Amino acid sequence: MSNLAASAKLGPGNKRLAPPSPSPSNASNASRTDGTPSKRQKRDGVAAASVRDIRGASPTPTPAAxxxxxxxxxxxxxxxxxxxxxxxxxxxxxxxxxxxxxxxxxxxxxxxxxxxxxxxxxxxxxxxxxxxxRPKDGSKDKQQQxxxxxxxxxxRPKIPGVKSKVSLLEHLQAKTDASALAVKDLKDGWPDCDQAIDELEAEHRILVVRTRKENHAKFIWIDDPRLAHRVDPEFKAMWHRVEVPGVDDIVRKLTAVGQKPASEDPRLKKIETAATKQKPKRRGNRGSKPQQNVHMSHLLQDYSGHRKG
CATH class of the missing domain: 1.10.10 (Arc Repressor Mutant, subunit A)
Structure with missing residues (x-):
């Protein structure tokens, strides 16, 4: 006896009742009679297929990777x-x-x-x-490989071939212009050149510009020791003992003699500029002038009396 016949019952009036409908849980688990998979079967099938694809994927990297x-x-x-x-x-x-x-x-x-x-x-x-x-035995094939x-x-430094005092003087003498040589570029290939620079400066072979605080060499030029002359220390002391008059005294003395100073007193210029700033500029009162349009007088005439009756 089939399940459908066993589940069928007789009701009042000997009427056959319809079989009970399957529960939602049984309906979700069971497959459809028309052969189409349910939602859960679809979801399970897609998940299984994605796992198979991942497991079976080749380990070669993608072009982006x-x-x-x-x-x-x-x-x-x-x-x-x-x-x-x-x-x-x-x-x-x-x-x-x-x-x-x-x-x-x-x-x-x-x-x-x-x-x-x-x-x-x-x-x-x-x-x-x-x-x-090149090898002397003539094995060129092996050397090419x-x-x-x-x-x-x-x-390769910025200033190649300069690593001694002689090469430094040769490089400075070979320069065709009067531009300075930066010490930082020189230290790029000769890091410990400070002592050589000090010695050449003492010998009046180079001119050195130094920083104010650290007194480090910054720029150098070529120099001629024949142009260096020793000055007696007594003369230097006498030179420094000479008192130089101030700016006010120089301007006053030149003006008293009738000479024009090379530079005017800057404080006087400041006073003059301050005085000019304090005085506001007055605007002139422009009187109203009668405006006559002589060239349009024929257009402004009254022609009302010339109307035809």
């Missing part, structure tokens, strides 16, 4: 370049590519990245590359 990785690698490479410049500047001697990579902890990076880093160092304006000498690993790199 690859582009971001390349960008970060480029930024890191620029940072390593600045560190390499500082390393060569501090050492003051030529270094090989392997020594630079070991200092930057880049010896385990891929060979393609090392080759790209070496190409950027050769084009850097603060680095000077010296290629390796490893040419990016050979050679040495050296720091």
């Amino acid at each position: 690859m582009a971001a990785a390349n960008t970060s690698y480029g930024n890191d490479m620029l940072t390593h370049l600045s560190y390499a410049v500082d390393f060569l500047k501090s050492k003051g001697a030529p270094k090989t590519l392997q020594e630079i990579l070991d200092h930057l902890s880049l010896q385990h990076t891929p060979e393609s990245q090392q080759q790209q880093f070496a190409a950027l160092m050769r084009k850097h304006p603060r680095m000077q590359f010296t290629p390796a000498p 490893l040419s990016w690993k050979l050679g040495k790199y050296e720091f």
Whole structure:
């Protein structure tokens, strides 16, 4: 006996009653008779499909992730370049590519990245590359394959080749203009040049402009020791003992003699300007003048008496 027949009951008047409707919980769990999945089945199916897609996805990165990785690698490479410049500047001697990579902890990076880093160092304006000498045995193929690993790199200062008093004087004599040489540019390749500057200044070989507070050398020019003459200390003392009259006395004495001073007393100018500011400018009273439009007199005549009756 089927479930439908067992669930059917006879009511009053021998009428067959309809089977009871399924509960909402049973209806949600059971699948539809027409073959379409329910909402819960759809939700479960979508979740299972998304999990399968995630598990079965390939581990290859997306193009956006690859582009971001390349960008970060480029930024890191620029940072390593600045560190390499500082390393060569501090050492003051030529270094090989392997020594630079070991200092930057880049010896385990891929060979393609090392080759790209070496190409950027050769084009850097603060680095000077010296290629390796050619081999005598004639093995050119091997040298061409490893040419990016050979050679040495050296720091290139703003003023190259100046690291002694002789080279400094030669550089100043070779200048074609009267511009000053900044000491900060000189220290870029010769950090401990202060003592040499002091000695050359004492020998009247260079002219030095110093700061007021620290008395540090700021700018230097070439000088000629033949133009330096020693002045007797007694004469210097006599010179400083001479009293120079004040500005008021100089102006008064020149005016009394009938001469015009080269510069007027600035205090008198201030007094005059203050007096002119205090006096307000008077505006002249403009009288009202009669305005006559002579050229329009024929238009203003009264022609009312010429009307036709």
